[in-house]
Amino acid sequence: GFTVLTTVAFHVYDQCLALRKTLPDLRIVLGGVHPTLLPEEGLKNNAADYVVRSEGEITFLELVKAIYDDKEQEKIHIEGISYNDNGNIIHNPARELIPDLNDLPYFPYSFFDSRKEEYDYKIIFTSRGCPYNCIFCSQRPVSGKKCRNMSPENVIKIIDLLVDKYQQKFILFNEDNFIVNKNHASEICKHIIDKNYPPEINFGCQTRGDALDEEILLLMKKANFSWISLGMETGSERLMKMIKKGETVETNLRAVELCRKVGIPSIHGAFIIGLPTETREETKLTLRTAQKSALTMATFNILVPYPGTEVYEIAKREGNIISTDWSNMTTKSGFVNALIPYVPKNRTNSELKKLQIKGYLLYYLSNPVRLKHFFKYVLKMPNIFSLKGLKAYLKIALWILKLSVTKIIPTKK
Numbered sequence: 001g002f003t004v005l006t007t008v009a010f011h012v013y014d015q016c017l018a019l020r021k022t023l024p025d026l027r028i029v030l031g032g033v034h035p036t037l038l039p040e041e042g043l044k045n046n047a048a049d050y051v052v053r054s055e056g057e058i059t060f061l062e063l064v065k066a067i068y069d070d071k072e073q074e075k076i077h078i079e080g081i082s083y084n085d086n087g088n089i090i091h092n093p094a095r096e097l098i099p100d101l102n103d104l105p106y107f108p109y110s111f112f113d114s115r116k117e118e119y120d121y122k123i124i125f126t127s128r129g130c131p132y133n134c135i136f137c138s139q140r141p142v143s144g145k146k147c148r149n150m151s152p153e154n155v156i157k158i159i160d161l162l163v164d165k166y167q168q169k170f171i172l173f174n175e176d177n178f179i180v181n182k183n184h185a186s187e188i189c190k191h192i193i194d195k196n197y198p199p200e201i202n203f204g205c206q207t208r209g210d211a212l213d214e215e216i217l218l219l220m221k222k223a224n225f226s227w228i229s230l231g232m233e234t235g236s237e238r239l240m241k242m243i244k245k246g247e248t249v250e251t252n253l254r255a256v257e258l259c260r261k262v263g264i265p266s267i268h269g270a271f272i273i274g275l276p277t278e279t280r281e282e283t284k285l286t287l288r289t290a291q292k293s294a295l296t297m298a299t300f301n302i303l304v305p306y307p308g309t310e311v312y313e314i315a316k317r318e319g320n321i322i323s324t325d326w327s328n329m330t331t332k333s334g335f336v337n338a339l340i341p342y343v344p345k346n347r348t349n350s351e352l353k354k355l356q357i358k359g360y361l362l363y364y365l366s367n368p369v370r371l372k373h374f375f376k377y378v379l380k381m382p383n384i385f386s387l388k389g390l391k392a393y394l395k396i397a398l399w400i401l402k403l404s405v406t407k408i409i410p411t412k413k
Contacts, residue, residue: 001060002048003032006138006306009041009326016047027067031056034326036142037308039082040089050075051082054142055128057104059095097143101128101150106158109166121166123174124158126150126188130176132208133244134231135310136272136303139176147180152187156195163201171203172227178205182216189216189223202226204266209255210247217262228259229268235289236282239275243311253293260294266373268297273359274352275303276314278344283352287359291366297373300359301331302352305342315342322349332356361400 002012016028030042031052039051052059059080066074075083080095098104112119129147130140162168179185192203204227205220212228220228232252234240240248252269259267271290273283290298305312305321306329315321323339333340333349334356340349364374375393 001029001031004030004034004042005032006034006304006326007329009034011327013042013045013047016042017045020046029060029063031060033138033142034307037138037306039091043082043084043089046084049083053080053082053091054095054144055098056080057098097129097146097148099148101126101148102154106154106161109161116166121162122168122170123172124155124162125175126155126173127175127178127180127184130180132177132246134246135243135314136275136306137176138306138309141308149181149184152184152191155188156191159192160195163197169200169202170226171201173203173205175206176231177207177211179207179211179216182211186216186219189219189225192223193219197224199224204228206231208247209252212255212258214258214262217258217264221262221264225264227266227268228264229270230255232269232289233272234275234278234282235271235286236278239278239282242277243275249289253289256294266296267294268299269293269295271298271300271359272303273300273355274340274342274344274347276311276318276344278347280347280351280355283355287355287362290359290363296370298359298363298370300356300363302333302340302356303342304329304331311342318345320345 002016004012012030016030019026019028027050028048029050029052030048035042035048035051036053039053042048043051050063052063059078062078063075063081066072066078075081076090076092079093082089082091084090109116109121127147127149128143129145130137130143131145131147159171162171202224203220204225206229209230209232230252231245232249233243233245235249237249256267256269269290271286273286287300290300303311305315321342323341325339325341328338328341330336330338334353340352343349343352364370
């Protein structure tokens with residue numbers, strides 16, 4: 001079984017075809033966002049025998065049981081799978097989303113105990129689904145629009161395990177919007193407070209600006225939330241409406257100020273550049289919005305039109321998708337040798353790459369607190385006073401100097 005993200009799809013297919021040569025009787029199953037959106041791709045090229053669409057826990061279990069019980073012919077009754085039947089791609093009816101996340105077993109962390117130093121245990125998911133309509137999001141076809149939550153009691157049991165057995169000091173609620181249900185988020189915070197964890201145990205989450213108010217933030221601060229990430233997207237109110245975000249630039253900036261007011265140490269803003277119809281001035285406005293805000297961290301991602309999203313359909317209608325090589329579907333095109341998959345009309349690949357690099361340099365070099373956060377949390381740099389740290393910082397300084405000379409400062413002919 002492979003979980004497939006768009007950026008690694010062709011790499012996974014190559015692995016599958018190599019496996020076929022070695023183990024011709026192997027059953028190969030693909031799941032995750034990319035196969036859910038494009039189930040025929042991995043079946044037509046013979047990389048996979050089956051695709052599990054959308055949420056996979058129950059579907060995959062039924063499929064594995066059918067294979068191991070030698071009743072594979074019963075696949076026609078399994079909801080949520082696609083398969084190749086003698087050259088014909090069959091898509092079975094979709095499976096209903098799992099209504100109660102509490103019916104699922106906890107993640108089996110113990111499977112990794114013998115090599116736990118190689119894995120990152122800090123990430124947990126306590127809800128699925130998002131009711132919003134952002135045109136760039138590819139998660140909705142997998143998790144749906146209806147929000148489903150794990151009970152606060154079960155959430156605390158998982159946190160206890162991560163803190164007590166696996167000595168985690170920072171735990172990240174990694175769903176797109178931790179506060180999509182304010183009552184649910186509040187109850188989790190209250191349970192954390194009641195547990196009275198040691199002060200070094202702290203938490204982080206991702207959410208929206210319009211989900212935050214002073215009441216919930218004070219509760220989160222008391223529960224020792226030290227990191228909050230906001231999907232701020234753009235500095236242009238026009239683009240905010242175009243991407244159907246359902247909130248305003250002003251709402252996001254007010255949320256950042258509220259986080260600062262209650263004393264949240266790390267406030268992260270995620271921005272997108274290269275949105276459909278975005279002008280150069282609007283890109284610069286996004287960079288200035290981040291620069292002038294009270295954020296301690298910011299990321300400037302180049303838009304990726306993932307299959308299945310509204311923005312992908314917009315790009316196709318424009319005939320403006322530069323690259324359909326899935327390996328180019330990276331939000332950090334400015335830092336790698338890859339074509340940007342989509343460039344808005346009247347913009348260029350080179351221009352967007354330069355603006356992305358310029359955004360990072362101007363933002364983090366303008367403020368010592370931001371620079372500290374960048375080295376500590378983004379690059380996870382070692383202590384500068386160690387030999388390893390000194391070498392690492394020197395390498396970065398030389399890299400920044402090179403970028404400044406070759407990409408930011410125009411070269412005179």
